[in-house]
Amino acid sequence: MKNKVYQPATISEALDLTNSEKDFIFIAGGTDVIVNSKQGNAVADVMIDINGIEELKQFTVRENYLEIGTGITLGDISRDNRIAELFPALREAAISVATPVIRETATVGGNILCENRCNFYNQSEWWREAVGYCLKCNGDICIVTGGNRRCFSKFISDTAVAMIGYNAEITIVQSAGEKIIPLIDLYTGDGINPFRKEKESIIKNIILPTDKNFRSEFRKLRPRRSLDFTSLTSVVTIDSNGIIRIALGGVDPMPILITGSVNDNLDFLIQNAVKKPRVIDNDYYPRRYRKQMIEHFVSTSLNNLLKI
Ligand SMILES: Cc1cc2nc3c(=O)[nH]c(=O)nc-3n(C[C@H](O)[C@H](O)[C@H](O)COP(=O)(O)OP(=O)(O)OC[C@H]3O[C@@H](n4cnc5c(N)ncnc54)[C@H](O)[C@@H]3O)c2cc1C
Numbered sequence: 481m482k483n484k485v486y487q488p489a490t491i492s493e494a495l496d497l498t499n500s501e502k503d504f505i506f507i508a509g510g511t512d513v514i515v516n517s518k519q520g521n522a523v524a525d526v527m528i529d530i531n532g533i534e535e536l537k538q539f540t541v542r543e544n545y546l547e548i549g550t551g552i553t554l555g556d557i558s559r560d561n562r563i564a565e566l567f568p569a570l571r572e573a574a575i576s577v578a579t580p581v582i583r584e585t586a587t588v589g590g591n592i593l594c595e596n597r598c599n600f601y602n603q604s605e606w607w608r609e610a611v612g613y614c615l616k617c618n619g620d621i622c623i624v625t626g627g628n629r630r631c632f633s634k635f636i637s638d639t640a641v642a643m644i645g646y647n648a649e650i651t652i653v654q655s656a657g658e659k660i661i662p663l664i665d666l667y668t669g670d671g672i673n674p675f676r677k678e679k680e681s682i683i684k685n686i687i688l689p690t691d692k693n694f695r696s697e698f699r700k701l702r703p704r705r706s707l708d709f710t711s712l713t714s715v716v717t718i719d720s721n722g723i724i725r726i727a728l729g730g731v732d733p734m735p736i737l738i739t740g741s742v743n744d745n746l747d748f749l750i751q752n753a754v755k756k757p758r759v760i761d762n763d764y765y766p767r768r769y770r771k772q773m774i775e776h777f778v779s780t781s782l783n784n785l786l787k788i
Contacts, residue, residue, distance in 0.1 A: 485527045491682055494530055495655050498680040501526045506682065508551060509585040511578065512594045520605040521617070522595070536589065536684065544691040547651075550589025550683045554639065555580070557588055566690055569698035569715045573642035576700050579707055589683050592640040592650070592663065596633035596674045596733055597709060598762040600624055616672050624762045631671030632760045634730055636709050641729035642698060644737055645715035648688050654681040667734035674733060692719040697781040701730075701773050703764050711765045712773050714753075716781035718742065724749065726778055731757035731770055746782055753778045 486501075488494040498504065504526040507513045516522035530536060536551030539560065546562060557563055557574040564571050577583055577591065600614040600623045613619030615631045622628040640663065648663040663686065668676050677683070696717040702708040710730035717725045722742040726749065729735050736757050740749045754774050759767045 483525050485529055487529045487532050489532055489534075491533060491535055491653055491684065494528055494533065494682060495653070495680065497526075497528050499655065501528070504528050506530050508587040508590040509553065509582075510590075511582050511586045512590055516595055519602065520608075521601065530682065531587075536682075538685075540685070541690075544689060546688045546690050547685045548588060548688065549685050550592075551587050554578075554583040554586050554588060554591065557639070558583065562690075567642070567646055567688060567694070567696070569645060569696040569717070570639060570642040570688075572698040573638040573700075573713070573715070576638050576698075576705075576710075576713075588639055588686065591637050592643070592666065592686070593675060593677075593683070594637045596631075596671050597636050598624065598631075598633035598671070600762065601633055624760055632733055632758055632762065633671035633674075634762060635667065635674065635732060635734050636730055637735075638700065638710060638713050638729060641713045641727045641735050642696075642715045643686055643688065644735050645696060645717040645725050645727040646688050646694055647692070647719075647725065648686050650686050651684040652677060652681050653684050654678055658684070660687065664735060664737050669732070669734040671733040692721075694719050695785045697784055699777045699781060701765070701770070701777070708764075711763050712770050712777065714774065714777040714781065716778060716785060718785050724782070726753050728753060728757055728774065730763070731759045731774065733758070742786065746779075746786075750775055750778050750782070 503524050505524040507527045507529050536549045538549045540547040554574040554577050601616045608617050614623045644664050649660050650663050651660050694717045699714045701712040713729035715727045724740045726738040738752045761767045
């Protein structure tokens with residue numbers, strides 16, 4: 481159980497708390513943190529609740545960019561007209577997350593930092609103890625792969641995949657100052673520590689280019705459309721310069737990005753998208769089927785967008 485909860489009103493107050501507290505976790509909507517902590521997977525003495533920070537809740541229109549505050553809920557993303565017009569795959573991704581009630585609480589910042597998932601990790605304490613704990617729960621080996629010493633828990637954020645398709649950047653704030661990095665660079669590819677970010681840092685906003693005239697398509701595979709996490713998310717975009725971006729989620733410990741151009745051999749791009757993800761059998765659907773579905777999703781989206 482958590483002992484203490486702080487509710488800072490500004491980013492700088494939140495950062496000050498990270499200097500005085502050691503064992504803390506940020507909480508925004510709590511729809512991932514609370515579930516993980518109930519399962520014994522995200523335990524910290526202190527919660528720093530950043531939900532009251534107004535600076536994180538702004539949509540800001542700049543010349544050629546839209547900045548989306550990370551504290552904005554997925555419900556608000558799905559209702560925003562600019563997003564519907566300029567970034568329809570992001571709107572669809574937001575609508576595809578969880579249930580309507582959860583989307584009114586879940587934030588886009590929490591979504592891009594949502595913990596990786598695996599059938600052997602997202603279980604109760606007694607279940608994980610009974611199978612001998614996997615690598616992500618301080619065990620010795622990956623149980624799914626039968627002894628691997630690397631963790632392949634899957635990256636599941638749907639909005640991150642969409643925003644990577646739109647070439648998004650993020651602003652990271654810490655006591656030393658701010659930096660802007662491509663969203664794709666936030667991810668390490670290591671299932672145990674999936675995020676390349678200091679624990680003490682806050683992601684302030686996500687920056688999306690508004691001058692690229694993207695065409696885009698979003699697709700998601702899962703057993704039940706009403707609720708389930710992704711087994712495969714794909715977003716294909718083509719910008720005004722003919723740059724193709726294929727972004728995938730749910731099939732590797734990090735989001736996968738393949739870039740090319742409308743002049744490239746499209747079969748080659750599709751095969752790259754099939755080969756690059758390290759898909760393992762840690763999902764409802766078998767590995768082979770998910771690989772086949774990558775090919776199906778990406779080729780269908782390319783056909784639709786290019787009207788081949
Ligand atoms: C039943 C159910 C179904 C779900 N289905 C899906 C799904 O289909 N697709 C999907 O993508 N997700 C799904 N989720 C996961 C989750 O609801 C979403 O990812 C949600 O967007 C997380 O946002 P949050 O604000 O609740 O994050 P929280 O739980 O508050 O935080 C998540 C993580 O982000 C960190 N964090 C949050 N904001 C910041 C910030 N600004 N700066 C630094 N760190 C921050 C927290 O410290 C924590 O580590 C589901 C969850 C449930 C319970």
